[in-house]
Amino acid sequence: MSEGRIDFKSLVKRVDADKTGDFISYDPEKCDGCGLCAVICPFKLWSVKEGKARLAPRYQELCLECASCWEICEREAIDFSYPRGGTGVVIEYG
Amino acid sequence: MEKWDVVIVGAGPGGSYAAKTAAEAGLRTVFFERGRKPGEKNSSGCGLGQRWWRDFPEVMEAVTRMPSYRKVEMVVINMVDEDLRLRFRCGTNGSDLCAGRFPNRKGMEGASVYRMDLDPYLAELAVKAGAELRTSTLVTDVIMENGQVKGVRTERGEPVYAEVVIAADGAMSTMARRSGMRNRWGGGCTNVLQLDYACDEEMMDDVIGDAEWCWFGGAVGYQVNFRSSFHISVGGGWLDRDLKGYRRHDDLKSLIDVPAFQAMCRAVKARPREFQAHLLPWLKRPVKSYTGGMMLVGDAAGFPCPLEAEGVWHACYSGKIAAETAAWAISRGDVSENALSEYEKRWKASFLGKEHEFGEEFVDIWEGAIMNREKALEQLQLMLEFTMLQPFSIVFDWADAHMDCFNHHLRHFLELAPQFSDFGRTYLAPLARGVWPSNVKRILLMLKPRIPVLRNLSDRNYFRVMARLFRQLAPFLDPTAEQDAPLPRGSLEKRGGERR
Numbered sequence A: 001m002s003e004g005r006i007d008f009k010s011l012v013k014r015v016d017a018d019k020t021g022d023f024i025s026y027d028p029e030k031c032d033g034c035g036l037c038a039v040i041c042p043f044k045l046w047s048v049k050e051g052k053a054r055l056a057p058r059y060q061e062l063c064l065e066c067a068s069c070w071e072i073c074e075r076e077a078i079d080f081s082y083p084r085g086g087t088g089v090v091i092e093y094g
Numbered sequence B: 001m002e003k004w005d006v007v008i009v010g011a012g013p014g015g016s017y018a019a020k021t022a023a024e025a026g027l028r029t030v031f032f033e034r035g036r037k038p039g040e041k042n043s044s045g046c047g048l049g050q051r052w053w054r055d056f057p058e059v060m061e062a063v064t065r066m067p068s069y070r071k072v073e074m075v076v077i078n079m080v081d082e083d084l085r086l087r088f089r090c091g092t093n094g095s096d097l098c099a100g101r102f103p104n105r106k107g108m109e110g111a112s113v114y115r116m117d118l119d120p121y122l123a124e125l126a127v128k129a130g131a132e133l134r135t136s137t138l139v140t141d142v143i144m145e146n147g148q149v150k151g152v153r154t155e156r157g158e159p160v161y162a163e164v165v166i167a168a169d170g171a172m173s174t175m176a177r178r179s180g181m182r183n184r185w186g187g188g189c190t191n192v193l194q195l196d197y198a199c200d201e202e203m204m205d206d207v208i209g210d211a212e213w214c215w216f217g218g219a220v221g222y223q224v225n226f227r228s229s230f231h232i233s234v235g236g237g238w239l240d241r242d243l244k245g246y247r248r249h250d251d252l253k254s255l256i257d258v259p260a261f262q263a264m265c266r267a268v269k270a271r272p273r274e275f276q277a278h279l280l281p282w283l284k285r286p287v288k289s290y291t292g293g294m295m296l297v298g299d300a301a302g303f304p305c306p307l308e309a310e311g312v313w314h315a316c317y318s319g320k321i322a323a324e325t326a327a328w329a330i331s332r333g334d335v336s337e338n339a340l341s342e343y344e345k346r347w348k349a350s351f352l353g354k355e356h357e358f359g360e361e362f363v364d365i366w367e368g369a370i371m372n373r374e375k376a377l378e379q380l381q382l383m384l385e386f387t388m389l390q391p392f393s394i395v396f397d398w399a400d401a402h403m404d405c406f407n408h409h410l411r412h413f414l415e416l417a418p419q420f421s422d423f424g425r426t427y428l429a430p431l432a433r434g435v436w437p438s439n440v441k442r443i444l445l446m447l448k449p450r451i452p453v454l455r456n457l458s459d460r461n462y463f464r465v466m467a468r469l470f471r472q473l474a475p476f477l478d479p480t481a482e483q484d485a486p487l488p489r490g491s492l493e494k495r496g497g498e499r500r
């Protein structure tokens, strides 16, 4: 039961992950490279390269839709909407 | 052009209860949900407290029949040390006073259900009352005219007009943002990770019982137990720049590594099943909850309880008040910002407003004393020392020369006093404002017979003298103060200022 054996990514269900559309946008002009988005994202979809945040290109397949990256970004460089209605993460036991 | 009396964004508990209330008031009501069905986007756990029996008894009756339902009669607290060893376990058992506080002696009975059970049920109540539900529909914008909200726009670009919009779209609230009411929370919001386990139902009954479990200290987690499963939520770190007390993903991992947690998992045959993450506003005080043509309810307004972030009741309760206010405003033909300020007046005067009177103090306790790992470990030590002084300790630890053992503990306890008083000063003293004047008087009257000279005074004169001698007591002893209610914020600070 040790954590090493839990694969968190495999415990997320989705519908039509290819039809969500783009729902996170990001303005590099505003980013100061503080890296809080990378700290907060449960699946580490953000990283900092050369002083700027970078979002994993296929984030739609992994994002948990929690919007923590939007909330943490003081510079308001990250805008978060949600996937198209009826697509994305499905929580059966929430 | 599509036009409704009320458009509601979100079919979570807040949206659905608002839709039900609005439809019952005869308003033409539509509510939108981005999920394919209500509940499938929501992660929370849904421990429903005892006050549900007072405010929503019919919902509670239905909850007890839901597939995931487990009764909650106590909370079991498990505290682990820095090496993740279980050191302290206790339960909140409650007394007869608790049971009697709500109708039908339900004061010690809560419930846990999944959102996939609760949310569709609440939405169905609204639909039955005549509201129209549109699922798989993301609302992306508000329609504004001269600073007044006039409707919303869906992802397909369709405008949907309304007399009043109720934003029940959760913590991130697209409606609050797009209308310019606020942007990010900028501090008061937390994020929570949640891991769900499928378990053996019989073993859940035997090992867990009708209880919720909490894990504090070296690892933190809130364990909500269902009929044949449980989930643990971890995090609740406040999302601000210094990430005060922020406990990351690693914290979920430390809980999973706690041997006592693993033992419990083995006993109930737990198998990890689903992983979720969700924002949860945990604010010292809610934000402004209305603008022209629109009201915010539930998480969108930051209503979750400042003591322990319960929020489903708050969503339903505020949803109900918002819909009632909408009916009132529409009937008067005035849905301006000024008219809708009535909403904030109403919720502030209700149980919901009372909930936030001590928001600052409650959030401070959690942030400083529980979510902060170092402080939490200090609490653990204090609690352990404290329990060694109580009479049950005779059974084990005072087993040698009894009075010597007791005195060892007493000495050690007194040595730790500065740590205690530090905690008391920082976190408990600010709550003293909340002690009812009637109870302050009760305490003073217990002391009276022991004080020479003063014991001969009439009660009235005795209180007068005490108010002079101890200036901090004066506001409590002011004859015009309301007796069974906390003193208003500011009344104590003012006095303190005078003295300095």
Ligand SMILES: Cc1cc2nc3c(=O)[nH]c(=O)nc-3n(C[C@H](O)[C@H](O)[C@H](O)COP(=O)(O)OP(=O)(O)OC[C@H]3O[C@@H](n4cnc5c(N)ncnc54)[C@H](O)[C@@H]3O)c2cc1C
Pocket: B009, B010, B011, B012, B013, B014, B015, B032, B033, B034, B035, B038, B039, B041, B042, B043, B044, B045, B046, B047, B048, B137, B138, B139, B140, B168, B169, B170, B171, B174, B192, B193, B194, B224, B233, B278, B279, B280, B297, B298, B299, B300, B304, B309, B310, B311, B312, B313, B315
């Ligand atoms: C991990 C966790 C554990 C919790 N545990 C408890 C607990 O035990 N007890 C308790 O009482 N509270 C708990 N809470 C708090 C509780 O979940 C919330 O306070 C409550 O869900 C708020 O209800 P709401 O209706 O305001 O918002 P939500 O429940 O968030 O509902 C908002 C709804 O709107 C939909 N939506 C959002 N944006 C749009 C849009 N643009 N267009 C269309 N639809 C949209 C969403 O899909 C969702 O269904 C917990 C929270 C978390 C995160």
